[in-house]
Amino acid sequence: MIEELRQVDDSVLTSLVDLRRERDALRQRLARMQESASQVSAKVLERVRRDYETRIAALEGKALPLKDAALATFGRLKPLHDAAEEACTTLQLDQEEIDLRHSLGELDDAEHGLRTARLAETLRAARERADDIADYLTRFASAFDSPDELEPAGTSQFDIPAATPLPEAETIDPAIPAPALATSFGEPRDDDGTLMLPPEAPPPTEPPAAIPASPPSLPTPLAAPVDPVEPDDPYSGRAAQPASSSLAAQPEPEPRARLEALDGDLDPQTYELEPLTFIGRTPENQIRIYKPAVSRRHAQITESDAGWMLRDLSSENGTYVNGQRVTERLLADGDRIQFGTSRFVLRLTT
Secondary structure, eight states: OOHHHHTOOHHHHHHHHHHHHHHHHHHHHHHHHGGGTTTSOHHHHHHHHHHHHHHHHHHHHHHHHHHHHHHHHHHHHHHHHHHHHHHHHHHHHHHHHHHHHHHTTSSOHHHHHHHHHHHHHHHHHHHHHHHHHHHHHHHHHHHSSOGGGGSOOTTSTTOOOOOOOOOOOOOOOTTSOOOOEEOTTOOEEOTTSOBOOOOOOOOOSSOOOOOOSSOOOOOOOOOOOOOOBOOOOTTTOOOOOBOOOTTOOOOOOOOSEEEEESSTTOSSSEEEOOSEEEEESSTTSSEEOOOTTSOTTOEEEEEOSSOEEEEEOSOSSOEEETTEEESEEEOOTTOEEEETTEEEEEEEOO
């Protein structure tokens, strides 16, 4: 075993796997509980559901620091595995080169055999190294809900924001003369960079006309009427109040649809819906829920002629409306929607 693998703390992965199994068992009980909804009172169902959800949240909170430690170790091992695989590829190319030189007569049989034996031993050691690291990386995948959690995403310490594409260069026609260059302050310059000064004005032939004592009065531009403001009354304590005006500020209209969080740990608590709203764990979603139970792109809500349509985007932990797992559902005001373990209520305004 290589030195890097001897330093890996196996207890972190073991604890993560145990926590995941316990959490999945509680999720399965929650799913089976829906089948007994007609046989048990609503209060009992709500009590048991809250108990399971509280225990699931506690397990997820307990797993977070372990996941951080596991991801840090994974971040160190992944480049080692890539380097080991690259070394194996390089050695295989070296063997092809030796075979080619032997076929061209540059290397005799003895030299070819000696070099091939050396390369085979080196390749065997490199392959063992790559396979050992790959086995550990497979254990990391079993400790997480999805391989996506091991990939750089979102705004965490492994996030890599998408690069902004540069604008395409403008095609310059050589037949068209280039305009005069300008500095950052707007002074025009010639093709060779020389500052282009305006031509000197000819000297006046006649003395300028006398400046009138007072300029002619100009018409006053029309302006919007200003509401008069009464002065403060120091005796009555009443502050100055503007007169009523038709230009008074109007309150902003409420959004047509919004999701209100039912879990206190979500921030913000209210999310306005756009005509096409994506919900998921990564920043490219309009509604971001940074929780392990939420997929990178979990679901979408679309405004249509029929109303607001909810679609699950093949999420691992599912999307629920009023306690039932759905793939697609037309929503109504007051519907309780759950993405993974995060709960919301839909509010529609007319």
